[in-house]
Amino acid sequence: MLFKSYNNKSFKQTEYYTRLPKDEKEIFDVLSSVFHFKVNNYVLAHLINWEAIPEDPIYKLVFPRKEMLSAFDYEKLKQLFKIGLDEKTRIGFVQSVKKKMHPEVKHAETGFPKIDGEIITGGYRNFPTILNLFPDPMVKTCHAYCSYCFRWVAFDNTEAQKKTAYRDPYDPIPYLKDNPEITDVLFTGADPLVLKASAIKKYIDPVLEIESVQVIRINSKALAWWPYRFTTDKDAAALLELFRYIQSKGKHLNFCAHFTHAKELENEVVKEAIQKIRETGAVIRCQGPLVKGINDTSEDLIALWKEQIANGLIPYYLFVEADHNPESCFRVPLAKALRVFQEAQKKTSGLARTVRGPVFMNDLNRVLLDGVTELNGEKYFVLKSLQSPPETNGEGKIKLIPFDEHTKDAGDLFELFKEKELEMNQIN
Structure with a gap:
C-alpha cells in the first residue's frame, strides 16, 4: 500500500x-x-x-x-x-x-537545558535522567492526527517550530557531555517516524557516541496509523537496520508505541510490523490516553491490553488528561478513570500489571492516581508522584485532593508537589 x-x-x-x-x-x-x-x-x-x-x-x-x-x-x-x-x-x-x-502547556524554566546561560533550542529536561529532543523535521507532522492531541497548534506553524526545535544534529551534544547523569534520550515530535531512516539516523548518530547515554527512546504512533512503515515502505528495511545499528552501539532501544484502541492492533499488517521490530531486538512498550467515548470502559482496556500482550508488547502507561486542553470533551472523571482501570486490571493477565495508570502526564510531572482513601470522615483521591523536576523535591511523595465523583481536574500538579506543601502523614 x-x-x-x-x-x-x-x-x-x-x-x-x-x-x-x-x-x-x-x-x-x-x-x-x-x-x-x-x-x-x-x-x-x-x-x-x-x-x-x-x-x-x-x-x-x-x-x-x-x-x-x-x-x-x-x-x-x-x-x-x-x-x-x-x-x-x-x-x-x-x-x-x-x-x-490554544493548549495551556506549562514548562519549568529549569527544564530548558542551558550552556553558559544560553538555552539549547529543541531540548527539554523535566526529569533528571532523561532529555527530550525535538529535531525540527520530527515536530512537523504525523501519519494521521488524533483529535485530542494538544500538539495541533504546532502543525504547519513554522514560528512555533523555530522556537521549540533544532536543526543541527550536534546542537544537544555538548550538553549531554556536560551532564553524564542523563542516561535516556527521547526522540519525539509529532512523530519521528514520518522521516526517512537516513534522516532519523542523522539525528541519532551523534547521541550514540555519548557513553553515559544508555537508552534511546523513540515515541511513535506509526504502528497504529501506518504499519507499512516497517513492512513495505521503500526504506522499511533501512529503518529496521537502524534499530539494529542503535543496539550494536551498546544502547537499549525502547520503541514506545502509541495505541488507544484494540482495533489498532487487529490488522495482520500491524502484527507483521510488530514482529519485524521485535526481531531487531528493540523492546516495544505501549502507552496511550484514556479518552471519553473511545476507550473509557473496562472492556475497552481489557481488549487493548490483551492484544498488546498477545503480540509480545509491554503495556506501559495509561494517561489521563492533565491540563493541556482548555476544553474537556475528551476527559473522563477521575473517579471513573480509576474505577475503569482497576476493574480492567482485575480481569486481565498479570502481565498487564506492568501498565501504570491512571497517570497524569504534563511537561512537569508524572503523577499516579493511586486510589481513594478516607480521613476523618472525608474522602480523598490519593496522588503519588512517579517523577517530578528535581527542584520540586516531589518525587515519590503522596498528596491528597478532595474526592469528587464528577471532577475531571486534579488541579495544579506542579504546585501540589512542591516541597512546601503538606505531605499525607502530616495531615491530622
Missing part, C-alpha cells in the same frame, strides 16, 4: 466523505476550519467501520468532535458556513476561536 494522506480539503474529494451522514459532514466542515485534520488511506480503509459512524471509536479518534468548541462558537461558525462566507471572510472569527483553544 502506498501512503496517501488527506487534509480537510482533499478528504472531501473521497468516497468516504460522501458516506458521512449529513450532520457529520456539517461538523467536519465547521471544525476542520479550526483544527488541523490529517488522515491516510490505511486508516480510512482498514481501521474505521463506516457503517458505525459516528460511534466508531477510530472515527472519533481521528475526526474532530462538535464538543471541541463551545456551543456558541460552534453555532456561530455554522452560521458563517450556511450564509456562504468564503475562507478569507471567516478567517477573523476562526483565528479568535483558535486563540481560545
